[in-house]
Amino acid sequence: xxxxxxxxxxxxxxxxxxxxxxxxxxxxxxxxxxxxxxxxxxxxxxxxxxxxxxxxxxxxxxxxxxxxxxxxxxxxxxxxxxxxxxxxxxxxxxxxxxxxxxxxxxxxxxxxxxxxxxxxxxxxxxxxxxxxxxxxxxxxxxxxxxxxxxxxxxxxxxxxxxxxxxxxxxxxxxxxxxxxxxxxxxxxxxxxxxxxxxxxxxxxxxxxxxxxxxxxxxxxxxxxxxxxxxxxxxxxxxxxxxxxxxxxxxxxxxxxxxxxxxxxxxxxxxxxxxx
Numbered sequence: 001x002x003x004x005x006x007x008x009x010x011x012x013x014x015x016x017x018x019x020x021x022x023x024x025x026x027x028x029x030x031x032x033x034x035x036x037x038x039x040x041x042x043x044x045x046x047x048x049x050x051x052x053x054x055x056x057x058x059x060x061x062x063x064x065x066x067x068x069x070x071x072x073x074x075x076x077x078x079x080x081x082x083x084x085x086x087x088x089x090x091x092x093x094x095x096x097x098x099x100x101x102x103x104x105x106x107x108x109x110x111x112x113x114x115x116x117x118x119x120x121x122x123x124x125x126x127x128x129x130x131x132x133x134x135x136x137x138x139x140x141x142x143x144x145x146x147x148x149x150x151x152x153x154x155x156x157x158x159x160x161x162x163x164x165x166x167x168x169x170x171x172x173x174x175x176x177x178x179x180x181x182x183x184x185x186x187x188x189x190x191x192x193x194x195x196x197x198x199x200x201x202x203x204x205x206x207x208x209x210x211x212x213x214x215x216x217x218x219x220x221x222x223x224x225x226x227x228x229x230x231x232x233x234x235x236x237x238x239x240x241x242x243x244x245x246x247x248x249x250x251x252x253x254x255x256x257x258x259x260x261x262x263x264x265x266x267x268x269x270x271x272x273x274x275x
Contacts, residue, residue: 007193011203015210018182019049019218023082023255027174028215030089030248032223033241034096036230041223045215047168051175052182052215053208057201059180060187064200070184072272076265079181079272083256085174090249097242185274 018024028048032041062068186207190200229237264270 004199008199008203008206011206012210012213015207015212016214016217017210018186018207019211019214023086023251024048024178024215025218025222026244026248026251027082027086027089027178028171028219029222029244030093031171031174032219033093033226033244035223036227038220038223038227041219041226042216043168044171045217045219046212048171048175048178048219049208049212049215051172052179052211053175053205055176055179056183056186056208056211057204059183060190060204061201063184063187064190064204065197070274072270073265075184075272075274076259076263076270078184080256080259080265081177082181083252083259085177086248086252086255088252089174090245090247090252093241093245093248097238097245100238188274 028044031044031048035041035044063070186204190203194200194203226237226240229240260266263272
């Protein structure tokens with residue numbers, strides 16, 4: 001009995017360690033980069049871990065219950081999906097960074113486009129939450145031609161914010177994809193340790209709980225520099241977002257090359273060992 005409890009406890013702590021895999025950390029970093037509270041970052045980690053756990057239990061449980069053998073090309077394809085997600089996340093972050101740079105770059109001073117009056121009515125890029133845009137407005141007193149919530153993101157918040165699913169869908173889907181790629185390796189590990197299907201599923205559930213807990217801690221830690229720089233040090237914050245996008249894109253491309261050509265997914269001899 002004590003041995004079984006030790007194995008189940010090991011599953012929980014292995015799940016926490018699993019959350020620290022580089023592809024997992026890089027993926028959530030690109031999402032956490034736009035959040036300005038550690039609470040929001042922890043929620044992202046929990047949702048990612050939930051998606052990861054659901055896939056692990058469903059796919060890993062099926063492998064355990066039916067003794068499925070996954071062909072190498074299928075296994076490599078599941079891992080390639082992770083690389084594609086990292087590439088897409090990197091591109092999205094870089095595109096958002098470039099939009100911010102264009103919006104915050106002051107226009108070239110000339111008689112044709114210089115807008116400024118002695119009454120503090122002028123035009124420059126400014127933000128409403130995460131939305132950055134430019135229009136003529138006045139300071140002292142603060143006067144805008146629209147209320148702060150009348151922005152595209154404000155419209156989404158008003159119409160979809162009550163559901164909260166549109167904000168949480170991305171980490172959930174990414175967690176599902178990562179769980180799909182790792183489910184075979186985890187299931188094979190369980191098969192070598194526990195032979196009873198019911199206890200194997202319990203192990204997977206505890207592994208998933210550990211992954212959720214670990215990812216919550218990781219996203220909170222990642223979110224701290226973004227929170228500290230998001231309100232006062234905008235240039236540093238934008239630099240961190242840029243770094244997150246570049247790392248995600250580069251790691252995704254490297255992983256895709258490794259899977260496609262080194263491991264042979266795009267060649268005639270695929271070689272796949274779950275890890």
